[in-house]
Structure formats: structure tokens, C-alpha cells
Amino acid sequence: MNKKLVNFIVKKYLKFDKKNPFISISAILAFIGVAIGVMVLIISMAIMNGTAKEFESKLFTMNYPLSIYPRFENSINNSILEDLKKEFPKFKFSAYLSSQIILQHGDNMNGGIIFGVNQEDEAQINSIYKKAVENTKLSKYDIVVGKGIEENLYLTPNSKVTLYFTSLNPTGLSMLPKMKRFNYKTFFESGLHAYDKAYVYTSIEALQTLLNKNKNSYDGIHVYSDNAMEDIKKLKEFLLPYGAGVTGWWQQNGNFFAAMQMEKRALFIVLMLIILVASLNIISSLLMTVMSRRKEIALLLSMGTSEKEIKNIFLKLGTIIGFSGIVTGIALGFSGMWLLDTFDIISLPADVYGTSKLPLDLSTVDFVSIVIGAIIIVLLSSYYPAKKATNIDVIDVLRNE
Numbered sequence: 001m002n003k004k005l006v007n008f009i010v011k012k013y014l015k016f017d018k019k020n021p022f023i024s025i026s027a028i029l030a031f032i033g034v035a036i037g038v039m040v041l042i043i044s045m046a047i048m049n050g051t052a053k054e055f056e057s058k059l060f061t062m063n064y065p066l067s068i069y070p071r072f073e074n075s076i077n078n079s080i081l082e083d084l085k086k087e088f089p090k091f092k093f094s095a096y097l098s099s100q101i102i103l104q105h106g107d108n109m110n111g112g113i114i115f116g117v118n119q120e121d122e123a124q125i126n127s128i129y130k131k132a133v134e135n136t137k138l139s140k141y142d143i144v145v146g147k148g149i150e151e152n153l154y155l156t157p158n159s160k161v162t163l164y165f166t167s168l169n170p171t172g173l174s175m176l177p178k179m180k181r182f183n184y185k186t187f188f189e190s191g192l193h194a195y196d197k198a199y200v201y202t203s204i205e206a207l208q209t210l211l212n213k214n215k216n217s218y219d220g221i222h223v224y225s226d227n228a229m230e231d232i233k234k235l236k237e238f239l240l241p242y243g244a245g246v247t248g249w250w251q252q253n254g255n256f257f258a259a260m261q262m263e264k265r266a267l268f269i270v271l272m273l274i275i276l277v278a279s280l281n282i283i284s285s286l287l288m289t290v291m292s293r294r295k296e297i298a299l300l301l302s303m304g305t306s307e308k309e310i311k312n313i314f315l316k317l318g319t320i321i322g323f324s325g326i327v328t329g330i331a332l333g334f335s336g337m338w339l340l341d342t343f344d345i346i347s348l349p350a351d352v353y354g355t356s357k358l359p360l361d362l363s364t365v366d367f368v369s370i371v372i373g374a375i376i377i378v379l380l381s382s383y384y385p386a387k388k389a390t391n392i393d394v395i396d397v398l399r400n401e
Helices: 003-014 021-063 078-087 119-125 127-133 147-152 204-210 228-242 254-292 294-302 307-342 364-389 394-400
Strands: 066-070 092-105 108-117 142-146 160-171 174-188 199-203 220-224 244-248
Touching: 003 307, 021 254, 021 307, 021 364, 066 228, 078 092, 078 220, 078 228, 092 119, 092 204, 108 119, 108 142, 108 147, 108 204, 119 127, 119 220, 127 142, 127 174, 142 147, 142 160, 147 174, 174 199, 174 204, 199 204, 228 244, 254 294, 254 307, 254 364, 294 307, 307 364
Parallel strands: 108 199, 142 174
Antiparallel strands: 066 220, 066 244, 092 108, 092 160, 092 220, 142 199, 160 174
């Protein structure tokens, strides 16, 4: 194969054609289209990944990596807690009691869920709770509430808050809900509105007293593990004889993450169509080049140039246009990510998305998929016109043109 001849003709065809400017304009549009398609795909996938990881991080903390729950009444107790600590010394455990409540401060009321926990144990596994109670020693009837509750009830430090529990107290001929005045100490802010408007923490001793719970039994145990998805299998086997089960944070939010994953795939396919549409310009540009250069191609074939060399000329021409678009798109994509990450160009509502800054995180798998997908589209777009160039009837063209 005469590489010098192929390269010479490719360089010639890449130059702006003054006689047929539409051919060159079509090639430029193809280049721009591929570049924009790749850029948009990179930024979109980075935003989707970043958003998923941001939610994952928030949900991971507030839902806890693993949660042990009772299958039978009073099956979670001090005995199982001690056995767990011996069997899994690397794990961190926080036993808890919980109840649905209504909080009242003045004329304002707010529904929620209260967790009775040990302050030291909970701080080890919940970074948001730890940050809230740092340098604060909580007494038995002190509470820590979400920022949403603090704002709804207009609380100030040491405000007295009345809590109404779902369990009832018999009073003569009627039943009234249990109630107790707690001392508001501080608030936590998870960044997720659903938790900040519903979660309340107090001491485990307070709920044991108010709910008449056995001091040795719990409603569940929250567990921190570095590799929860693997460790859940070990815990399931260990807990089987105790009449207890275990669930992971991803199982509690499975539908949410499945929906995000489906949305990401759909977005990838839709945006890949931008590159596909842009590649149509590559096809049209190359086909117009073939039609306008029929005489030259016929002369080359008559002088001994092989069909393979003719095919390579147009394949190379298409790949140069397409690949230069891909490289430019990658550069623009990473430049766009840097701009969005460095400057506050787009601001998000923190109560909805958990962060006011646009989260960006492009995974290697997504980047490779984008590049490979774009390369395949460009190669397929270049192949048809290259094949068409070899189907020219040399004798007919030379006789009539």
C-alpha cells in the first residue's frame, strides 16, 4: 500500500474546497457536532454520578450502613450486643430505641421520629450527630433535633419542648398519650430535608423510662462497617440463631437508586444520539467528496491504485474529522467540569439535593464508554462512503466525465 499517496490525497481533501464549499462546511459541522456531543455526554454523566454519590453519602450516614432488627419481641438485647462486639471487633455498634412523636413548642407542632441512643456509641457511627453534639454533654431529657424542626418550632438553646408519644397512658375512663417536656440542646443538619424535618435524638435512658422498656432490650442496633455489602452476609449467618435480621442502607433505598441508574442509562443513550446525528454530517460530507472527485478516483484506479487504498483514503478522512471532534469534545468536557467545579455557575437548592454546589464525578467506566461509543459511531459513519468510493465504474466515468 502506498501510504504517501494516501496521506497526500487525504491532506488535499481536508483543505477547504472553494469550488464546493458545502462539502467543507458539512465536514466542519460534523466536527463541531461530534465535539459538542462528547462534551455534553461527559458533563452530563459527571453530574449524574456526582448527584448519585452525594445522595449515597447522605443516605449512608442517616440510614446507617447496616441495621439489625428483631424478628421476635425482645430478641435484640444486651446479650446479643455483647456477642456481636466479641465476634466482630472491627465493627462499631449503637443500640437504640425509637418511637413516633409529636413535638410542641408554644403554638407550633411538628411530627417526627425520636431515637434513644448512647451519645458516645452514636457519635462513633453517625458523623452528622457527632458534629452536632461535639463539645456538648447531653443529659437524660435533652434532645437534638433536625434543622427543619428547629426552624419550624422556632427553638433556641434550652427551650422546653413537649413531646407526645404514640403509647397511651390510662387515666380513669380514658386513654391519653404519654407526654414529657424535654430540653432542646442543639440541632443537626444532614442536608436532606426529609431527615432534618423528622429525626430527633435523645438518651436511651429517657425512652426506657417513658416507654417502660426493659433496660436490657432494644428496638435495634445500628452498625458501622467499612465494607457493608460484604459484611452483611457474615452478620446474617451470625444472627440467624438469635432471631434477628439485618438490612443494608442500599436495600432501604433500593428503588431510589435503581431509578437513578435507569435515568442515567436513558440519558446516556439519548445524548449518544447527538453524536449519531453529527455523524450523519460525516457521511454526507464524504459522499459529496466522492461524488465531486469521481474523475480523480477513476484516474487513480486506472493508474493502478487498489480499491483498498481508495477505501483507506476516505476511511482516514472520516476518522480524522470524527476523532478530532472526539478529542476536542473531551477537552471541552473536562474544561466545562473544571469551570462548574471551580466557579459557582449553577447553584442548587440544598434542601432538595443535599448540597448547594453542583456535584461532579466522572467515573472511568462512563468515560471509556463515551469514548468507545463515539469511536464506533465515527468508524461506521466513515465506512459506508469509503465503500461507496470503490464502486465507481472507471470506464464509464472516464468516457463521460
